[in-house]
Amino acid sequence: MDTAVDADLRGLDIALRVLQQYQRALIMGSVRAELEARLREELDYALEARHMALYRDMLRHEARISVPEPVPELCTRRLLTMTWLDGEPIQRVLDRADAERTELAITMFRAWYVPFFEYGVLHGDPHLGNYTVRADGGLNLLDYGCIRTFPPALVAAVIDLYDAVRTGDEALAEQAYRTWRFKNLSREVIDALNVWAQFIFEPLLEDKRQTLGELTGDIHGRETAERVIAELHRAGGVDVPREFVIMDRAAIGLGAVFLHLQAEVNWHRLVSEVIATFDLAALERRQAEMLGRHGIPLPT
16 A cells, blocks of 8 residues: 555656646645645554544544444554444435434534544544434544644634634734745735635624525635636745645535535534634643543644
8 A cells, every 4th residue: 555655646746746837826845745644644544543532532522423433452554443333324314304414514513623623633534435324313423544633823823714704804814824834925825815715714704594505616616716726826826834735625525515415504603612612722731631642643
């Protein structure tokens, strides 16, 4: 598998070189480094077993979320063994009652963002094959090969950016981008990033129940991406921070799942509940204790 990953990375290098010749809006060096790190981590099943145990710990109070338990004596760097969880693919529940789909969407939101805002840990792969739905409508979260830990200051910057979009505070938005390690932030680059931020946070701004499809969708998402790329290209491009890759992947991937569910949720209240008690110092303490307990290094 290591040889296969090496071959994939060589192919990626060629593709990125070609892409960079024609598209200079996004400077991809950090993206490449992040993808290599995550790909190599996915080959380490001993690490994945620790991530699984970490998620069992972080989500232990979430009754609607089940995490399998690794079997340590049957786990190695090349072998992962876990307990079985009964469930069915999410595609089979799309025709259930509105209330059931709404509850599932809320559960999925908490499965991804409770660990992030409380411990600085994010599941970076909301692929449809990485979870199943329990008979009672709860969620089985199955795959832990793509887990990213974030410095607490970066988590705080996500909330700052949300508040900046919500209130129109451009200085706070710029501060958030700098905390996220964006470089060479000209006025034009900031304006382009603000277009992206508005699109990402738009479903969270209004205090009312609505489906994600009322605000976003394939056409709107594609138009937004094209606009951001065009503006960044005119501004001379931006070097994408490594941490941004998984954060954006998780947000877009979850959004696609919520579109499929067509669940009517008050997204504003949902995120407000998750971040209501956020405290940077408390996050730093919780993260250090939790990661240390499971033998996972602190992010830098």
